[in-house]
Amino acid sequence: MRPHVPGSSDITRRGWLAAALAVTAVAPVSAKAQAARDRQERLDATRPLVIRSVEPLIIRNPPTPIGFDEPLDLPSAGDMTGGVGLWNRLDHASPTRFKGFEQAVLVKITTESGLVGWGECHAPSAPRMHQRVITDLFAPLLRGQDARRINALWERLFTTERVRGYSTGVQLEALAGVDLAMWDLLGKAVGLPVYQLLGGRYRAAQPLYRGIGGATLDALVADARAAKASGMQMVKMGYRKGKGSEDIERVSAVSEAMGRQGQVAVDSLGAFKLYEAIQAGRRFDRLGNVGWFEDALLPDDQASYPKLAEALETPVCAGEMLNNRFQIRDLLATRGADIINPDVCRAGGITECQRIAALAEAFNVPWSPHVSTGTILYFSASLHLAVATPNCVIMEGGNKLNGPLGNVLVRTPLRLEQGTAVVPEGPGFGIDWNEEALANVTVAGA
Template sequence: MANAREGDNVRAIGNRAGDGAGAPRGRGWQTAVAMVIPNGARVADGLRGGNPNVSGRPASGGSGTLPGMKIARVESFRVVAQRDYEGSAGLRAATVEASVSSRPRALARNDGRHLCVYPAQAEVLLVRIVTDDGLVGWGEAHSPPIPRVAQALITDLFAPQLIGRDPLAIDAIWDALYASMRLRGYGTGVMLEAIAGIDIALWDLAGKALGQPVYRLLGGPYSTHIPCYLSGVPGATVDDRIRAARGFVAEGYTAMKLSVGRGPLDEDLDGVEAVIEAVRGDADVLVDAHGVYDARTAVAAGRRLERAGAGWFEDPLPPEDVDGYAALCQTLDIPVANGETECNRWQFLDKFRKRAADVILPDVCRAGGISEGRKIALIADLHNVRWCVHASISTPIHLAAGLHLAAATPNFLLCEYPQSFRTTPLANALVETPLRPVDGFMDLADVPGLGVSFNRDVFRELCLDEIDWI
């Protein structure tokens, strides 16, 4: 079967998955899936179809609504790059010169029990959707350190529902994928990360089909000149971090983010205060605590950060403590930022109703993609809350998706530019045109889709699954 046709009772999918952990790069196996979907059609294995190129067929001025265009292939690819993520992102505690902080107070200790696991290597899952006439869209599922879980969801659950559908029916597709496991309790987490990968690929494909950038399809732009902050101030010592922060200022950044929560409270905050003082008047220092504090220490830390002049206090509490966040927002004058862990509009609505966030940080590759991200931004705007793009372990697909959504929403504030984009081939080396801020701003081009084309040689080198090109 070469292509799936509208009305076929038997539909096909083609997806390559790796042989598991430790499999040689490039070797793969053809996943076979059979399932019954709501219209009664049966989905079987088999489609290998045509060979789409990495960036999609150019759409000269667009091609209208492309009547009859159908989804023919849904594929996903694990891409990895060896590196020290925690070190490069400044996530480890910096050493501080001997002081009153050198002997941690019993009430200021930090056991870090809420910290999440980071992979030894940067890992992402890229999603490719191909139409029956060879048009290609790319998406990304934010899934460290378990991209194979999202890959299985896409192969076994989503692809059978997508083959033969109109790729421009993006919102209807999102709703169907979400509904497929909704009553089984899968309304967040890796389920939404996998949906995000599909959704972003569909928006990229739609832009290419219609010859328009995604931000224009979303009703924008409000602005294509997007302010960014550098996320992750690296360094083994506070002096190292001060030098790095001053270097970022010299590059034109007026905001940067520093990590805390991996050392004793006093020692952590001594280091933050030193960095803030070093760049005072030139840049705002945002502080990310990764959810490690309890109600008492979050207030104490927040008060010190207020006095020091920090730009915001991010994720001081575990994400489940919505009432605690509401109390903290009411107690502190410093803006409290959170939301990178939430995955759907209902979770954010609960925060807004309780006034549990001053700034939200939805991750477009975790929170259901561009479609859901747009709804979250709209609900935030109804509650007079600004939002920022969250990005961490990611490729330029992830960053571009966030940038396009930012350009199309009125209440956007800042885009996170991860330190990883400066240190790993998983980021700018992977694409033909790197995404780099100039003087702290990113400018979106007026090109179809997300505007991202891969460097095939680098992609093939970093990809654990077999991929075909034309």
């Protein structure tokens, strides 16, 4: 037997016993603490999300200072389209542009508890209009309200100017930004992505298409092939100048490059009269792989879409220029479109576009989110709604995440895989801003 050294093994035994007692004492406390935290989180999720502030922030890239009151880019009054014969007429379809700058309005809603939700308005040319609608009209009505009441608050804001006829345009774009921010808030409050709040996803990733371009025919075709090589099965190009065979040759070349395993969508941005659109559409019919003919008719001639759709084999796509469910209802009821493309940041946000998607499904019409100029939030919000609706077939924005307002603005990039966008699993829209990068494109003092 080894001699006992006072203190040695006693210390070891005492240390071991103390450690064991500490573990048994701490474990139940930790479990109780965790249970208490879980209960508190559930309690917090059921409490009102009282709105403290609503802030619209103007985003611009590049962030070069420029006066808001400087003239916008728009063809001069009296400018003609430059076509041949009857194709040469006043240009009614060119929208305003802000001198090559890309602009948007982010909406930041903060609750009394400090939780923040983010939304976005489509605002490429005059963002201070959206800013003023939000600060002067919407914000006073929202402060003190429970942001969880998304539907009720949406109707309240829509009603503000409805009787005066302001049910589209800037009014609905501003409302879209507020709506998205409330959905983002709710998702963060309960710790779920927005698509889960909408009933869950039908698909984990959404097929994408992107616009292509090129100064020459070879450059255009090369861009189409690059998109196809990335996994995209459809690309979109413009067709609106009416210069005889030149444009149809470009469409034909891209059609051939995409082949029978791909498609080309053609966007005319509201350029044609009905008979012109029918003539162009019948050329597309002969190609066989034109995915759709988008916004073919002059913006003020929505009533002619049923005649166009009846005349063509090529699917007719419309809806980008429409901002509420009542306008879309009239388009669908008259069978004026084979596919619709409403815009989440223009047509009242998630709340209204979810209604529009359901309405389209009732008419057996698929839909495709239109994703225009704006930030990664625009893309993510569209993606969440896309995967949560059964009749969404494809989404615009295949090159959005690579741009200066895309993944560079967030800490956790969104993922693209073989021509599809993977919906983020983080709470809300899954957007974790890089504050420094966001500040670099935020217009100070606007």
